[in-house]
Amino acid sequence: xxxxxxxxxxxxxxxxxxxxxxxxxxxxxxxxxxxxxxxxxxxxxxxxxxxxxxxxxxxxxxxxxxxxxxxxxxxxxxxxxxxxxxxxxxxxxxxxxxxxxxxxxxxxxxxxxxxxxxxxxxxxxxxxxxxxxxxxxxxxxxxxxxxxxxxxxxxxxxxxxxxxxxxxxxxxxxxxxxxxxxxxxxxxxxxxxxxxxxxxxxxxxxxxxxxxxxxxxxxxxxxxxxxxxxxxxxxxxxxxxxxxxxxxxxxxxxxxxxxxxxxxxxxxxxxxxxxxxxxxxxxxxxxxxxxxxxxxxxxxxxxxxxxxx
Numbered sequence: 546x547x548x549x550x551x552x553x554x555x556x557x558x559x560x561x562x563x564x565x566x567x568x569x570x571x572x573x574x575x576x577x578x579x580x581x582x583x584x585x586x587x588x589x590x591x592x593x594x595x596x597x598x599x600x601x602x603x604x605x606x607x608x609x610x611x612x613x614x615x616x617x618x619x620x621x622x623x624x625x626x627x628x629x630x631x632x633x634x635x636x637x638x639x640x641x642x643x644x645x646x647x648x649x650x651x652x653x654x655x656x657x658x659x660x661x662x663x664x665x666x667x668x669x670x671x672x673x674x675x676x677x678x679x680x681x682x683x684x685x686x687x688x689x690x691x692x693x694x695x696x697x698x699x700x701x702x703x704x705x706x707x708x709x710x711x712x713x714x715x716x717x718x719x720x721x722x723x724x725x726x727x728x729x730x731x732x733x734x735x736x737x738x739x740x741x742x743x744x745x746x747x748x749x750x751x752x753x754x755x756x757x758x759x760x761x762x763x764x765x766x767x768x769x770x771x772x773x774x775x776x777x778x779x780x781x782x783x784x785x786x787x788x789x790x791x792x793x794x795x796x797x798x799x800x801x802x803x804x805x806x807x808x809x810x811x812x813x814x815x816x817x818x819x820x821x822x823x824x825x826x827x828x829x830x831x832x833x834x835x836x837x838x839x840x841x842x843x844x845x846x847x848x849x850x851x852x853x854x
Contacts, residue, residue, distance in 0.1 A: 558589065558729065558740040558778040560809050563603060566780070567610045569805055570788050573620040573774055576603065578634075580627040585637060600634075604641045611646060611672060618663050620774070622692065622725075623677040631677065631686035638675075644688065646673045653683035654694050656721040657773070693717065696773070699764070701727040702738045706748075706755025710764035726764055728757045729778040742808075745782035751789050758790045765794075781806050 559566065563574060576587050578600055585600040586592055597603075611619060623634065638644045648661070648671040666672050674690070681691035697715035699708075708728060712719045730748045731738040741748070750756035757775060765771045771794045780787050785805040792799035 560779060560781065561806065563606050564610055565806070567607070567614070567617075567619070569780070570791075570801075571780065572618065573622060573776075574607070575622040575624065575776060576600070577624040577626050578629065580629055585629065585633065601637050601640055604637060604643055607673075608641045608643050608646070611643075615672075616667055618666050618672045618674070620674045621676070622774075623675065623689075625677050625679045628680050630680060631682050631689045634677070634689060635686045638688075643673055645670075647671060647688035648674050649688040650690060653691065654717065657723050657770075658721075660723075691716075694722075696723040696725060698725045699727050701729075701776075702731050703727070703729075704731050704733065704738075706730070708755060708760040708763075710760065710767045723773040724764075724768070725774040725776060726760055726772045727776050728760050729776060730755070740778045742779050742782070745779040745808075749777055749780070749783035749787050751783075751786045751793075757787055758793075761790055761794055779808065781808050 561569075566574070577589055578585050579588050579592050580586075581592055581596070587597040587600055587603055588595065589597070607619065607621075611617065635644065638647065648666060648669075661669075666674075675688060676690050676692040676696065678692045681689050683691070693714060693716040695717070697712050697717070697719045699710055700713040708726075710726070712724075715722065728748065730741045730744050732741040733739070744755075747753065747755055748757065751758040753759065757777060761772060761775065775787070775791065777787050785799070785801060788801065788805065789799040
């Protein structure tokens with residue numbers, strides 16, 4: 546999820562720019578898109594809180610990173626807040642060259658066991674998977690995939706530590722879809738749901754009440770398979786715990802080559818586009834707000850259960 550405000554936690558939920566997120570191991574990027582005078586802008590909840598810049602500039606950074614990292618698969622999850630047509634997004638993707646990297650499924654709906662492996666996506670050069678929550682149309686832009694006919698989500702805007710695993714949103718058969726857990730704790734600020742960074746170390750933890758690790762275990766037990774995507778806020782909190790959870794879900798050992806950056810002491814996200822850390826060594830499949838599981842895709846920010854190499 547995009548969040549680079551310098552004013553208040555109410556408007557952002559990630560402190561580091563997208564290039565560093567990808568370098569640190571995030572493989573799914575969620576963004577909220579809004580129509581601002583005919584230009585697609587990225588804002589969290591409302592552009593009146595903070596305007597994170599244009600979708601085109603954001604995707605330029607993603608394209609540059611993918612060009613430099615040709616053995617990685619990235620997933621985008623677009624929250625189409627103003628119901629723009631997929632052709633408007635297609636124009637932006639073409640402008641930055643991401644249309645040529647985009648995976649196009651054979652049909653509008655793909656069951657969770659029908660996705661290609663990461664290896665085959667890398668070999669084909671189609672390493673970008675894009676979901677959109679509303680207005681996707683396979684007949685007009687086939688590589689922008691309708692989220693809720695292919696994937697379900699747990700509840701979001703959670704303000705307590707229960708984090709259940711019930712199906713909250715879907716337009717299909719949840720038993721055969723990919724699924725995403727929304728694991729970010731909110732609080733109420735000015736009558737709005739806002740990210741809760743004060744509790745992020747606990748929320749992002751490997752174990753314990755309200756932890757990411759516990760929700761993954763609970764959901765795996767309830768649904769018989771791990772989640773494909775885990776959406777979190779402030780991934781740097783927990784000292785790499787979110788990546789450890791992802792690695793465990795993927796059946797590998799978390800052994801990073803460099804540490805995850807420390808939370809910013811200023812309480813403000815950085816606006817620099819330069820990466821300051823190297824990729825973590827753990828194999829992650831799935832984001833944030835990127836499995837030995839039957840699912841075969843692997844995209845995302847925090848290690849999700851998508852695909853097997």
